Every structure is written in structure tokens, then in C-alpha cells.
Amino acid sequence: MGHLEQAKPQPFWLCRVNYSGELSEPRATSLLSIFVSPDNFRNRVLELNASDERGISIVREKIKNFARQTPRAQAASSDGKTYPCPPYKIIILDEADSMTQDAQGALRRIMETYARITRFCLVCNYVTRIIEPLASRCSKFRFTPLDPTSSSSRLAYIAQSEHIDVNSTVIDTLISTSSGDLRRAITYLQSASRLSSSTNPPTPITPVDIQEIAGVVPEAVVNDFASTLGIETDSMDVDGKGGMVASSFGAIQSKVKELMREGFSATQILSQLHDLVILHPTMNGRQKSTCALVFAEADKALCDGADEELWILEVALRVHKALTSS
Amino acid sequence: MLFYGPSGAGKKTRITCTLRELFGPGVEKLKIDQRIFLSPSKRKLEINIVQSNFHIEITPSEAGNYDRVVIQELLKEIAQTQQVDLNAKQRFKVVIINEADSLSRDAQAALRRTMEKYMSNMRIILCANSTSRLIAPIKSRCLLMRVAAPNPDEMATVLNYVAKRAPFTLPSEAAKKIIDDSGGNLRKAILVLEALKMQTPDLSGPLAIAKPDWETYCHKVADLIVSEQSPARVMEVRAKFYELLSHCIPPTIILKTVAERVVERVDESLKADIMHWAAFYEVRMRIGSKKIYHLEAWVVKVMSLYKVFIVLPSSA
Incomplete structure (x- = not known):
């Protein structure tokens, strides 16, 4: 919180995260904790997010109207405590990267004109999607993903105050499956605790439970798929290169069909297969880079909404080809 | 909650079960409504809504490009009204969003904050074929439920159960053939069984499963x-x-x-x-x-x- 306190004299704030797209660090949380007085909150803060209509007309009317009103006198708080209250109002634009370019453009002048009485606060995932004139009017705060020690202590704190029995291996699994995303880790913890307390007597939470909730494809399934493609996995002999049968087209196709029937998400399969290939001990550099190319193409295709089965099959065939041809 | 899995695997069945468990048999009194939304360019969109006193079911992808408007308007309206029925078992309403994976990015972004803000009045169940096309912030807010297609043994059990209830006897070769043909899609399997029963009432001898x-x-x-x-x-x-x-x-x-x-x-x-x-x-x-x-x-x-x-x- 320290750096935000210092930031108060700055005219505008722009909080952003690094553009690798890390999500759910406590951006919104740290913002709201500046205006702490509950009585002043209502008439001094306007919060708009992607669920509100935020076209250019709203910027021109609603935001402008709010921005030009002089803030009312500070009301004495009803609970008798004193809260810090800066002499201006705040407009919070959550998920600002989903605003249109035109709407952002309309904000430019409004931000400057009423800077004395109204401050803007934009929150976004990708600062590159905020137009340059807006970004240059703001002071920027980058929120990096929480480091594992602080998220693990937070999770332990939650577990303790909710009386959930978790050990450190479970917390480690939570952090690794959620890859630094604290909200996701908390959601998983909540679901897991619900599940474990639904049985009688309550069963302890295990790392396997967490993985199932997180939608991770079980390792055995991925390894099985990989060995069909001709990638050696731990279950095989290391010197079994010659004994490896190059599986035919039919085998791969039926394996892919089976995977799809199980309902695993294609992106999840891809990312786990990718991890397996990249960290593989015996494959050579050329093979790995060919595979990485294939994965990248497939990821793009899936983002564009391509058919999952076709693309998993495509990846499988090309990885297979890369492994057998060289 | 987010249910995902291939079609015919039983996502809808599980959602209905969840609702029944939550609200009791009252959820089965359904009525179909047609609502009209106005797009920003003043175009009229007609959306069919299935609702009971406790839940509401929408397929926003019907609105094509304007699905964001539907999501924004409808969810806010529901979220800002509280449950009035004092006899209701739960204080919240449930919104079921079908085909969530065909929602546009904008519509998904619109869901994000609403989901959190109105937790007390409204819960959302998403139903999708795959999670690939859902944005990460939505996934991290949901409890993911993977619904795998049933394996051949389970399908055989279901088909036999249907046959027993009908009642007629189902030869095991016929069952096997139907299961092979349907490729894990239980809905298709039951429909094929019904069609076959109509064609050849005794279900014996060589069966020709009519392809579409x-x-x-x-x-x-x-x-x-x-x-x-x-x-x-x-x-x-x-x-x-x-x-x-x-x-x-x-x-x-x-x-x-x-x-x-x-x-x-x-x-x-x-x-x-x-x-x-x-x-x-x-x-x-x-x-x-x-x-x-x-x-x-x-x-x-x-x-x-x-x-x-x-x-x-x-x-x-």
C-alpha cells in the first residue's frame, strides 16, 4: 500500500499489469482501500466496468457530468471514526482495455479539464490496449504476480480462519496449478473444502483433488497420448528407441477421438504436452523447436475458434512426423 | 459453475439435477418468454428465455454480435432484484447460460464483474463444449466441472434400462452396434434406439442404422x-x-x-x-x-x- 499512498499527489493514476496477461492481482482491492470512509464512498466514487455500457455517448454524458460536479463537503462519518478523505472525486474505469478507441479518445480532454476536482483511475490487464495519449496522462503502476511465499501465507491464513485443514503440499499444489493467480487459488480452495466437508466424516483435501478441480488433465493421460505420438515417457525403457513402434495414422486418430470424448480442454492438453516436450531429456533441439512451432500455430488457431478435434489431430500428426523423420 | 464436455455427455442433465437439489421440484414449472432487447444501433433483438420462479435460462449466442447487450441488460435486471418468494429455499436466483463458448469476448468481459458483485442475489451456471474459447478471468471465477462422455459399459447400462422401462428386450449385439455408432453421444444413442425400434420391432437380425x-x-x-x-x-x-x-x-x-x-x-x-x-x-x-x-x-x-x-x- 505504501507506494499508493505516495502516489496521491499525482494527477491521474493508471494501474496496469505486465502485458504477459497475468490476472487477478489485487488491483481493484488496493484501489478501493484508499477511499475508506463508507459514507463518502457513494458520492465521491463512480465505478464503471465492462458490464456497463461504456460507449462514447456514456463518456460524453455520464462521466463528464460526474466529473464536473464539485465534490460535496466531507460528511462526518456515522460510526464516529475519522477517515482520510482527499479533496477530490474518483472515477474508476475497471477493465479499461475493453473500452473502444473512440471512447478512450473522448476521455482525453475530460481528464485534463477537471483534474482539480476529479481524478481518474484506469485498471486494465494490457497497457498496450490503452491509447497512447491516455497512457501518457497517467502515472503507471505495474502489478506483478504475487510471489509464491506471500500467496502461500495468504492461503494459509484463509484456511486457518475458515477452519479448513490443509497441509503445505496442498498449498503448493494450489499455487502451482493456479500459476500465481490468487483468486483462482482461493476459488479452488473453496471448492475443495466444500467437497471434502460434504462427506461424512470429512475427508482431508489431497493434491489430486485440487488438480481435478483445476481441470488439469491427469498426467497418465498426457503420457499415454505422448507415447502414442512416439515421445518417450518415463514408463518406457530409456534405450527402447529401436523398439518404439511408429504408430500409424489410425492409432493416432482413434487416440485423439478418445481424448475428445473424455471432454478435456484442447488448450489444456496442448499446454501440458508442450511442457512435456520442452522439458524432455532425450529429444534433440531440432525436434523440440519443430514441435514448439506446431504448438504455437495450434494455439493461434484455437484462439480463432477452430475445431478442437481437427487441431489436436493436426498437432499429433505433425509432432509424430517430426519425431520419426529425423 | 462451469460445466464443459462433449455433446450428449449429460451436461444439461447434471445442471437440472443441481437445480432440483437447490430449489426442490419448483424449478420444473417452466415458462417460455420472448424478450426484446434494443441494440445500441436501435435494432430489435428477440431472445427466447426459459424461466421458472428460481432460475432463468438463456442462449445469448442467438443474438449473434449483440450478445453483449443481452448479457448486460438481463443479468443486471436479475441481479438487482431480490428473491421475493419467502418460501424459497435459497436467497439467490440462478442464471444458466448455454453455449457459453460461443459468447463474444465483449460479452464475456461483461460477465466478469457482474459475477462477483451480485453474488448474493444471483449465481451463474455456464454450459460449454470446451473451455478453450472462454477467457481466463471467467475460468478462474468458476468451479470447473468436466463432464466426460460415458464409456461403452455405462451406455449399455442406460440402453438396457430404457429397454426395461419401455418394456422390450434389447439384444446385446444391437446395443453394441448402437453404442459404436453413436461415438459417446448418449442422446444420439437413445434416439437411434428409438428409430430402430420403430423400423424393426424385434431388434434382431442384421440392423442397418440409418445415417443422417x-x-x-x-x-x-x-x-x-x-x-x-x-x-x-x-x-x-x-x-x-x-x-x-x-x-x-x-x-x-x-x-x-x-x-x-x-x-x-x-x-x-x-x-x-x-x-x-x-x-x-x-x-x-x-x-x-x-x-x-x-x-x-x-x-x-x-x-x-x-x-x-x-x-x-x-x-x-
Whole structure:
């Protein structure tokens, strides 16, 4: 919180995260904790997010109207405590990267004109999607993903105050499956605790439970798929290169069909297969880079909404080809 | 909550069960409503809504590009009203969003904050075929439920149960055939069983499972491609594609079915290439707007591959 306190004299704030797209660090949380007085909150803060209509007309009317009103006198708080209250109002634009370019453009002048009485606060995932004139009017705060020690202590704190029995291996699994995303880790913890307390007597939470909730494809399934493609996995002999049968087209196709029937998400399969290939001990550099190319193409295709089965099959065939041809 | 899995695996069934468990039998009193929303450009959108006193079910993808408007308006309206029925078991209402994976990015972004803010008045259940097209912030807010397709044994149990309730006896060969044909889709399996029962009441002897018309048609197209490769044949195939498209068969399904059939009938070394190009043109089809170009491009590509393979077997 320290750096935000210092930031108060700055005219505008722009909080952003690094553009690798890390999500759910406590951006919104740290913002709201500046205006702490509950009585002043209502008439001094306007919060708009992607669920509100935020076209250019709203910027021109609603935001402008709010921005030009002089803030009312500070009301004495009803609970008798004193809260810090800066002499201006705040407009919070959550998920600002989903605003249109035109709407952002309309904000430019409004931000400057009423800077004395109204401050803007934009929150976004990708600062590159905020137009340059807006970004240059703001002071920027980058929120990096929480480091594992602080998220693990937070999770332990939650577990303790909710009386959930978790050990450190479970917390480690939570952090690794959620890859630094604290909200996701908390959601998983909540679901897991619900599940474990639904049985009688309550069963302890295990790392396997967490993985199932997180939608991770079980390792055995991925390894099985990989060995069909001709990638050696731990279950095989290391010197079994010659004994490896190059599986035919039919085998791969039926394996892919089976995977799809199980309902695993294609992106999840891809990312786990990718991890397996990249960290593989015996494959050579050329093979790995060919595979990485294939994965990248497939990821793009899936983002564009391509058919999952076709693309998993495509990846499988090309990885297979890369492994057998060289 | 987010339910995902292949079609016919039982996502809807599980959602209905969840609702019943939450609210009791009252959720089964359904009524169908038609609501009209205004898009920003003042166009009228009509959306069908299925609702009971406790839940509401929408398919926002019906609104096409304007699904964001539907999500914003409808969810806010529900979220800001509290449950009035004092006898209700829960204080919140449930919104079921079907085909969540075809929601546009904007609509998904609109869901994000609403989901959190109105937790006390409203819970959301999403139903999707796959999680790939959902944005990460939505996934991290949901409890993910993977619904796998039932395995053959489970399907056999269900089919036998249906037969027992009907009641008639189901020979095990017939059951096996139906299960093989349906490929994990239980809904399809039960429908096929029903159709077969109508055709041959005793379900014995050799059974011919009637394939949907479009599937046989696709197979015909595949046969055409394999049997001759010439510009004239391309024109013929083109006419057939138009026929399929005009009957509202999704182009992806056409491409997939034809490709699978072609692959069955060509040499081993060509199979990988054919599937590669199928995947390649499928993506282009998604990005582009005119589907027929890409279907044709694929056909021509496959024909040329095949021709080269036949003329110069060594180079293929």
C-alpha cells in the first residue's frame, strides 16, 4: 500500500499489469482501500466496468457530468471514526482495455479539464490496449504476480480462519496449478473444502483433488497420448528407441477421438504436452523447436475458434512426423 | 459453475439435477418468454428465455454480435432484484447460460464483474463444449466441472434400462452396434434406439442404422473426390457443397466428415497431409466470411495431392 499512498499527489493514476496477461492481482482491492470512509464512498466514487455500457455517448454524458460536479463537503462519518478523505472525486474505469478507441479518445480532454476536482483511475490487464495519449496522462503502476511465499501465507491464513485443514503440499499444489493467480487459488480452495466437508466424516483435501478441480488433465493421460505420438515417457525403457513402434495414422486418430470424448480442454492438453516436450531429456533441439512451432500455430488457431478435434489431430500428426523423420 | 464436455455427455442433465437439489421440484414449472432487447444501433433483438420462479435460462449466442447487450441488460435486471418468494429455499436466483463458448469476448468481459458483485442475489451456471474459447478471468471465477462422455459399459447400462422401462428386450449385439455408432453421444444413442425400434420391432437380425442424410451425402462427396480429379469434378463437388450449406449444415462439420471419409480411402502416407490441410483451411474458414471458398480450396488441394501421389508415387 505504501507506494499508493505516495502516489496521491499525482494527477491521474493508471494501474496496469505486465502485458504477459497475468490476472487477478489485487488491483481493484488496493484501489478501493484508499477511499475508506463508507459514507463518502457513494458520492465521491463512480465505478464503471465492462458490464456497463461504456460507449462514447456514456463518456460524453455520464462521466463528464460526474466529473464536473464539485465534490460535496466531507460528511462526518456515522460510526464516529475519522477517515482520510482527499479533496477530490474518483472515477474508476475497471477493465479499461475493453473500452473502444473512440471512447478512450473522448476521455482525453475530460481528464485534463477537471483534474482539480476529479481524478481518474484506469485498471486494465494490457497497457498496450490503452491509447497512447491516455497512457501518457497517467502515472503507471505495474502489478506483478504475487510471489509464491506471500500467496502461500495468504492461503494459509484463509484456511486457518475458515477452519479448513490443509497441509503445505496442498498449498503448493494450489499455487502451482493456479500459476500465481490468487483468486483462482482461493476459488479452488473453496471448492475443495466444500467437497471434502460434504462427506461424512470429512475427508482431508489431497493434491489430486485440487488438480481435478483445476481441470488439469491427469498426467497418465498426457503420457499415454505422448507415447502414442512416439515421445518417450518415463514408463518406457530409456534405450527402447529401436523398439518404439511408429504408430500409424489410425492409432493416432482413434487416440485423439478418445481424448475428445473424455471432454478435456484442447488448450489444456496442448499446454501440458508442450511442457512435456520442452522439458524432455532425450529429444534433440531440432525436434523440440519443430514441435514448439506446431504448438504455437495450434494455439493461434484455437484462439480463432477452430475445431478442437481437427487441431489436436493436426498437432499429433505433425509432432509424430517430426519425431520419426529425423 | 462451469460445466464443459462433449455433446450428449449429460451436461444439461447434471445442471437440472443441481437445480432440483437447490430449489426442490419448483424449478420444473417452466415458462417460455420472448424478450426484446434494443441494440445500441436501435435494432430489435428477440431472445427466447426459459424461466421458472428460481432460475432463468438463456442462449445469448442467438443474438449473434449483440450478445453483449443481452448479457448486460438481463443479468443486471436479475441481479438487482431480490428473491421475493419467502418460501424459497435459497436467497439467490440462478442464471444458466448455454453455449457459453460461443459468447463474444465483449460479452464475456461483461460477465466478469457482474459475477462477483451480485453474488448474493444471483449465481451463474455456464454450459460449454470446451473451455478453450472462454477467457481466463471467467475460468478462474468458476468451479470447473468436466463432464466426460460415458464409456461403452455405462451406455449399455442406460440402453438396457430404457429397454426395461419401455418394456422390450434389447439384444446385446444391437446395443453394441448402437453404442459404436453413436461415438459417446448418449442422446444420439437413445434416439437411434428409438428409430430402430420403430423400423424393426424385434431388434434382431442384421440392423442397418440409418445415417443422417447429410452424412451419406458427405460420404458421396468424399467418394467423388477420390475417384476422379479434374476441374469438371471440382464443379460437381462445388454444387454438392452448396446443397449442403443451403441445408444449414455447419461447414466445419462438412469439412470434418468429408475429410475423415477421404482419409479412410487413401494411402497411409497421404493421410497426415490431408488432415493437415483440413485443419489449415478450417481456421481460414473461421476467420474468413465466405465458407465455400475454403471448402473448395481444400478439395482442390486434396485432389492435387492425390494426383501427384498417383502419377509420381516416389515423390509423395
